[in-house]
Amino acid sequence: xxITITAFERSPDGGKGLARDTRVRWALEEVxxxxxxxFVSFRAMKEPAHLALHPFGxxxxxxxxxxxxxxxxxxxLHLAQRHAGLLPDDARARARAITWMFAxxxxxxxxxxxxxxxxxxxxxxxxxxxRLPLVEDRVRERLGQLSVRLGDADWLDGAFSAGxxxxxxxxxxxxxxxxxxxxxxxxxxxxxxxxxxxYERAFAAQFAVNGSKPPTG
Amino acid sequence: xxITITAFERSPDGGKGLARDTRVRWALEEVxxxxxxxFVSFRAMKEPAHLALHPFGxxxxxxxxxxxxxxxxxxxLHLAQRHAGLLPDDARARARAITWMFAxxxxxxxxxxxxxxxxxxxxxxxxxxxRLPLVEDRVRERLGQLSVRLGDADWLDGAFSAGxxxxxxxxxxxxxxxxxxxxxxxxxxxxxxxxxxxYERAFAAQFAVNGSKPPTG
Numbered sequence: 015x016x017i018t019i020t021a022f023e024r025s026p027d028g029g030k031g032l033a034r035d036t037r038v039r040w041a042l043e044e045v046x047x048x049x050x051x052x053f054v055s056f057r058a059m060k061e062p063a064h065l066a067l068h069p070f071g072x073x074x075x076x077x078x079x080x081x082x083x084x085x086x087x088x089x090x091l092h093l094a095q096r097h098a099g100l101l102p103d104d105a106r107a108r109a110r111a112i113t114w115m116f117a118x119x120x121x122x123x124x125x126x127x128x129x130x131x132x133x134x135x136x137x138x139x140x141x142x143x144x145r146l147p148l149v150e151d152r153v154r155e156r157l158g159q160l161s162v163r164l165g166d167a168d169w170l171d172g173a174f175s176a177g178x179x180x181x182x183x184x185x186x187x188x189x190x191x192x193x194x195x196x197x198x199x200x201x202x203x204x205x206x207x208x209x210x211x212x213y214e215r216a217f218a219a220q221f222a223v224n225g226s227k228p229p230t231g
Numbered sequence: 232x233x234i235t236i237t238a239f240e241r242s243p244d245g246g247k248g249l250a251r252d253t254r255v256r257w258a259l260e261e262v263x264x265x266x267x268x269x270f271v272s273f274r275a276m277k278e279p280a281h282l283a284l285h286p287f288g289x290x291x292x293x294x295x296x297x298x299x300x301x302x303x304x305x306x307x308l309h310l311a312q313r314h315a316g317l318l319p320d321d322a323r324a325r326a327r328a329i330t331w332m333f334a335x336x337x338x339x340x341x342x343x344x345x346x347x348x349x350x351x352x353x354x355x356x357x358x359x360x361x362r363l364p365l366v367e368d369r370v371r372e373r374l375g376q377l378s379v380r381l382g383d384a385d386w387l388d389g390a391f392s393a394g395x396x397x398x399x400x401x402x403x404x405x406x407x408x409x410x411x412x413x414x415x416x417x418x419x420x421x422x423x424x425x426x427x428x429x430y431e432r433a434f435a436a437q438f439a440v441n442g443s444k445p446p447t448g
Contacts (some may be wrong), residue, residue, distance in 0.1 A: 069380035079322045085333035092326050109309050116302035119337040121287050123251045124344050141358030163286035
């Protein structure tokens with residue numbers, strides 16, 4: 015059955031792979047499923063046809079026959095549960111891998127989203143210079159704890175899993191701020207993710223669309 | 232096998248049910264699983280024994296035999312996949328319910344967490360009065376979109392599911408700000424959640440611990 019995802023017609027990051035379709039492309043490549051991409055403009059994202067697929071007017075969405083999903087965590091989990099390659103067979107290890115997926119989106123990503131907001135949306139506000147270090151420190155607190163847990167391991171819990179895919183994708187968003195490089199173990203962890211052939215294919219696919227266009231944000 | 236969760240020795244909310252153990256208690260009650268609670272102090276949460284269970288030093292955690300989990304989304308999903316009552320049988324409906332779990336924690340909760348930070352941690356900052364309306368508007372944008380999608384339905388996708396459990400739990404955190412009541416459909420949705428016998432039992436259990444102690448926050 016054909017899988018179709020949506021992605022930005024023109025990603026605000028200019029092809030750095032930080033838009034959320036990259037996570038889904040990566041998962042699709044890891045499990046070896048071909049997919050098609052429908053590109054949507056910022057205007058189209060807020061129109062009824064797209065809102066029917068994604069009530070919050072964002073990308074990516076995922077269509078497979080009459081199944082329609084949104085939320086990268088949900089899409090990646092759906093793929094991981096149906097195809098080999100992203101979740102261990104052992105039930106306990108599987109539950110722990112899913113725990114890392116939720117940790118990525120609910121513990122690590124919220125302060126990172128706040129940092130992105132502070133650095134972009136509130137960049138010109140009078141409080142920006144004084145407040146930004148507070149926001150950065152909240153990101154550092156979480157990354158410090160994560161780095162301790164990862165230690166010298168390659169991945170968060172045994173073999174590479176959907177938990178690592180989501181975590182590395184979320185951590186990538188801290189690279190433009192320079193904070194990722196303050197945590198060498200995490201920077202190396204993200205680099206291990208980027209070195210996976212599936213990630214390289216996913217990155218190249220989004221770059222082919224966005225890399226030649228100047229960033230909009 | 233005995234299930235043991237952790238909860239605050241003294242919840243900062245003084246028993247309003249906003250601490251995250253309530254979500255897990257609710258799920259346990261919905262699927263009819265008995266559980267024990269180990270209470271942890273703020274100091275103990277940052278000590279090695281607890282950090283081994285929860286690398287970010289928070290509550291709740293979940294232990295069942297030699298399985299140890301954290302992240303409420305992961306714990307609720309684990310329970311929902313192993314016991315009847317929180318996920319539909321149809322594979323597509325199940326994937327959509329899980330989508331709502333991720334929407335709760337990755338789309339709706341991040342701006343709510345930012346609002347909680349603005350209202351509490353940054354309350355005394357010089358920018359607080361000018362910035363707070365911006366943060367509130369970001370919450371309103373998401374709640375407005377969610378309200379449109381919910382429409383006049385009782386639950387987000389057919390019967391009550393783990394997606395509704397997570398979404399109602401997350402929305403509850405907007406009640407102290409007054410924003411929840413600006414969206415009557417969502418306020419009624421949360422009230423439907425609170426009226427479920429399983430929620431009532433979960434709320435009562437945490438209130439028995441926290442309700443008699445003054446809030447700390």
